[in-house]
Amino acid sequence: MSAVLEGAVPRTTAVRPALPIAVAGTGIHLPDRVITNEQLTRTLDTTDEWIVDRTGIRERRRLAADLAVSDMAAAAARSALTDAALAATDLDAIIVASYTSDQPLPSTALIVKEQIGAQHALPLDITQAACANGLQAILVAAHLLQVSARAVLVVAADCASRVTDPRDRTTGVFFGDAAGAVVLTRTESPGAGLLAWDFGSQLSYDVEIRAGGSRLPTTELTVADRDHYLRMDGRAVWATATSQLPHSIRTAAEGAGLPVTEIDHFFLHQANLNILTAAMTELGVPMERAPITLDLLGNTGSAGVFTALHHASIRGRIRAGDTYLMSAIGAGFQWGTLCFRHPTADPGELG
Template identity: 55%
Template sequence: MTKAGNRTTPHRTGLRRSVGFLGSGLYVPDRVVTNAELARTLDTSDEWITARTGIRERRFLDDGLATSDMCLPAAREALRRTGIEAEDLDAIIVTTSTPDQPLPSTAVTVKDGLGARRAIPLDIAQTACAGGIYALLVAAHLLQGEMFERVLVIGADTGSRATDPTDRGTRVFFGDAAGAVVLGPVPAGFGVQSWDFGDELCFDVAIPAGGSRRPTTPETAEAGDHFVRMNGPSAWKYATEYLPASIQQTLDRAGLAVGDVDHFLLHQANLNIITHAMDSLGVSMDRAPTTVERFGNTAAASLFTVLHETLLAEPETGRLLVLAGIGAGVLWGSICFRHYAIPGGLLKGEAE
């Protein structure tokens, strides 16, 4: 155990069955919101946002649509690329901090929309921007059971609905997106190689009202307490300290070195955080692909945006990928995969 935060016990994987990526999908809304557009209503500028975040634009979901409306097209693309039907799915995991509504389940909504009759629907909530990492770990363990062969994991968030339109400290960061990946058995030696997870209770990034401690009232709504509140310096401290340490721990557990990794796929919160983490590991940024400039921080979808683009650009078998994320709570983690390209799958450059 380490003193800072709570960590899992060191191990390789303990998985009896190798689990990897079979296909991925991505959906981003059509509406592009530039820094210049935000600067018209906020005390900020394109230069200020770009210098501090690396974000140049983000996508906002149209009014009348919800998180599940992004999940469905992302899921359908992942299924198409995997070459399976929705009815072949054994489980659907949706991780989001912005569900369609408190009840019913967003995962059930997605299951119904896909027609995935046999799938067990699971919602992973309150893991925020770390949700993708947690959902992948849960999926890998579900696939150890004999009844599970195909698990669909979706990370999605509608951050534009969770931020105060008048708060430049949060509004400029978040965008809307959904990413999906199908996981299933792969040959021995491929798929999950190792992981590391940790947590430390902290309220510096939080939505103060709307739960059982502070139920929704006219007063909480008037105060804007249903929007995300973020302590920027605290978020920077946690991310720059724990992300590189978690990545290194994951590689140590797999018996790998930083130089063995083809791509580091980090939570796309802030370009400066990604750059700092790579500098800490001694890794050049050409091994850390990014989407944050175009999509902003898409929270639970974040990892899947960069994973999807990486798998399309370089789908070859044997690629070593490390995924890492951190979110409000504070929760963080990383997973190492050795990719196995499914024979007959879509190849680099193939049309949608």
């Protein structure tokens, strides 16, 4: 769906009024442990040159064995709340976007709620769009803010190191662990807010974790067959990402009434530098408008877009009235783009 409709078929939409919400604060959390390409070459049949050429990644982070996704999420959440000058008790909802939740039950969002003391918040989890989870969570938050909520925390946190096969070069070199968070509030800044969005999907099993659900429950055989690890067809990911991301970005820009070349910032899924370069080239937009964090963090799943947004925000690169896009694609395949205009005044309106 978009401010349009869901699907791989091209769609168009009329310009609509902005949803008056804004990013009031951002935060990230990165695990301490750094894994370089050289370290990976000791156990995988690969080289530093191959990894950099194929992915643009030089190093990535790994979460400590005694910690879980909720620990990263809570740390990023506290950082975002500080940036927004809000308390956890101000939150009306917490949405955690992760395909690597602490455990099947209970809710990871509920665990984060308890860790940060957000006693009034409704906990929600978005789980199965993988790297697109975070953008779906922001769209849900935007609609909650139109109904009753005044402040919503969205946390995108993934710990892919727990679901990647250490023997598999295809997945082993790509992924890193990280969490990113945004606090969304209502805004009264004229013309600011969520201008448009586009989401689409096309069922594919080219990225999957086969076992552990109702179709293939956990057994000794599924463990022995390594069916609980992430499997990925890199060629299928490349083909889908390089076609659907530019299309989704153009559709969202059109819905916002903006030429795509006039968008100020592009916060894209930090999956693979070659995919990002191909998408920006297809759009005819200079690469300097798309911040890169994957070189030092790897593919951090849905957290990647949030890390790019956070780094631009803390460096003061997002100015009053700027427009920016957030775009990602995840397993399924599912993809989406959000188009924002940054407020010209304080975005937080909790009165």
